[in-house]
Amino acid sequence: MAEVATVENLEQNVREAMARYGNNPARMIEILQDLQDIYGYLSKDLLKEVSRQTEVPLARVYHIATFFKAFTLKPRGKYTIQVCTGTACHVKGSYRVLERLEDVLGVRAGDTTDDLMFTLETVNCVGACALGPVVIINGKYYGHVTPVQVESLIKEYRER
Amino acid sequence: MVKLTIDGKEVVAREGQTVLEAAQAAGIYIPALCYHHEVKPYTACRLCMVEVTKGKRTRFVTACDYVVADSMVVRTDTEKVKKCRKLVLELLMAQCPNLPQLQELAQIIGVEEVRFSKSNDDCILCGMCVRTCAEVVGLHAIGFEGRGFTRKVCTPFDEPSEPCILCGACSYICPVDVIPVEEVDGYRIMERWHKKSRLVACSKCGKYFMTEDEFRFLQEKTGLPEDRLRICMDCR
Ligand code: SF4
Ligand code: FES
Ligand code: FES
Numbered sequence: 199m200a201e202v203a204t205v206e207n208l209e210q211n212v213r214e215a216m217a218r219y220g221n222n223p224a225r226m227i228e229i230l231q232d233l234q235d236i237y238g239y240l241s242k243d244l245l246k247e248v249s250r251q252t253e254v255p256l257a258r259v260y261h262i263a264t265f266f267k268a269f270t271l272k273p274r275g276k277y278t279i280q281v282c283t284g285t286a287c288h289v290k291g292s293y294r295v296l297e298r299l300e301d302v303l304g305v306r307a308g309d310t311t312d313d314l315m316f317t318l319e320t321v322n323c324v325g326a327c328a329l330g331p332v333v334i335i336n337g338k339y340y341g342h343v344t345p346v347q348v349e350s351l352i353k354e355y356r357e358r
Numbered sequence: 359m360v361k362l363t364i365d366g367k368e369v370v371a372r373e374g375q376t377v378l379e380a381a382q383a384a385g386i387y388i389p390a391l392c393y394h395h396e397v398k399p400y401t402a403c404r405l406c407m408v409e410v411t412k413g414k415r416t417r418f419v420t421a422c423d424y425v426v427a428d429s430m431v432v433r434t435d436t437e438k439v440k441k442c443r444k445l446v447l448e449l450l451m452a453q454c455p456n457l458p459q460l461q462e463l464a465q466i467i468g469v470e471e472v473r474f475s476k477s478n479d480d481c482i483l484c485g486m487c488v489r490t491c492a493e494v495v496g497l498h499a500i501g502f503e504g505r506g507f508t509r510k511v512c513t514p515f516d517e518p519s520e521p522c523i524l525c526g527a528c529s530y531i532c533p534v535d536v537i538p539v540e541e542v543d544g545y546r547i548m549e550r551w552h553k554k555s556r557l558v559a560c561s562k563c564g565k566y567f568m569t570e571d572e573f574r575f576l577q578e579k580t581g582l583p584e585d586r587l588r589i590c591m592d593c594r
Contacts, residue, residue, distance in 0.1 A: 255497075255501075256521075257488075257492075257498045259514075260514035260515065264503045264505075
């Protein structure tokens with residue numbers, strides 16, 4: 199589980215992450231990766247602290263953090279919804295399921311709802327093609343998902 | 359001294375000069391949107407592509423960062439070069455359809471229509487502002503966000519950038535003039551970077567001449583006494 203940030207642990211975790219890479223700001227990517235592992239995402243305060251300690255301008259740190267897909271600047275939702283957009287699932291209409299999910303949740307793939315309940319993602323083939331379109335919610339597989347089912351599925355998770 | 363030919367013309371250039379600089383000095387036009395001698399070449403706009411032959415090898419290079427060498431043969435006027443330029447400009451115009459600067463360039467290099475689907479950006483992502491802020495002013499107040507399709511130039515988190523002093527250097531350098539600076543009611547406002555700063559009036563003539571943020575920046579940088587800094591350039 200991700201650590202909750204406080205001023206003190208931010209200061210310390212950044213210091214430790216930097217020390218692991220010889221206090222070399224050129225290793226920014228690794229430093230950010232380690233910090234994302236700790237907190238689950240890269241918060242504004244965290245990036246500012248990284249900039250302060252590494253003395254790399256915030257605009258640079260921000261560019262690096264937004265450049266790589268592996269970094270996320272938003273906390274992740276309680277539930278991660280992955281929609282398979284692999285070939286088989288696509289052919290069976292997964293994009294329509296995805297569209298419906300985007301509508302119902304009000305976010306685009308890659309984003310998290312404001313209430314931090316759901317993070318919506320796409321994945322490419324999870325090896326369950328016969329079940330396509332496949333949707334996975336926190337590791338639980340749903341097969342043959344239709345756009346019509348989406349709303350009740352989300353409702354079910356919201357009410358948990 | 360380096361001797362080369364550009365479009366058949368013998369040109370003498372300084373060691374370490376770029377092809378673009380050598381061409382400009384020789385009065386040969388190469389379109390270039392992301393180059394300025396005050397900042398490092400960045401090769402973002404790709405408009406300055408030329409053909410370079412060294413020995414037996416001919417290739418396409420960006421003139422703004424390619425360094426001259428003895429007996430190098432540069433061509434800026436071949437069909438291939440012209441075609442390449444046009445395509446690059448066409449792509450830029452598809453990204454930013456409403457920029458008069460690009461339209462002017464289109465006249466010069468002969469782009470008649472844009473065949474690609476248009477988006478409605480106003481920034482060509484040349485990075486001039488970003489580099490000027492970092493390299494000339496030394497503040498790194500703005501930068502890039504994201505990559506590829508969603509890449510843009512903004513302040514960190516698209517919020518008022520702390521280091522920005524509203525000096526306006528970015529606005530001055532922007533080749534397509536999309537960073538407005540406004541002065542209203544004693545404030546300078548730069549909407550694009552979400553910044554606003556009170557203006558300082560000259561203690562002699564009373565004219566506004568810099569922002570309070572600039573004032574503090576200069577004070578720190580120069581260590582000059584406050585009363586001297588409060589006098590504008592005209593009154594000094
Ligand atoms: S705002 Fe202007 S100077 Fe800055 S990257 Fe965009 S086009 Fe270039
Ligand atoms: S394509 Fe979706 S599981 Fe294979
Ligand atoms: S001027 Fe050379 S790539 Fe823009």
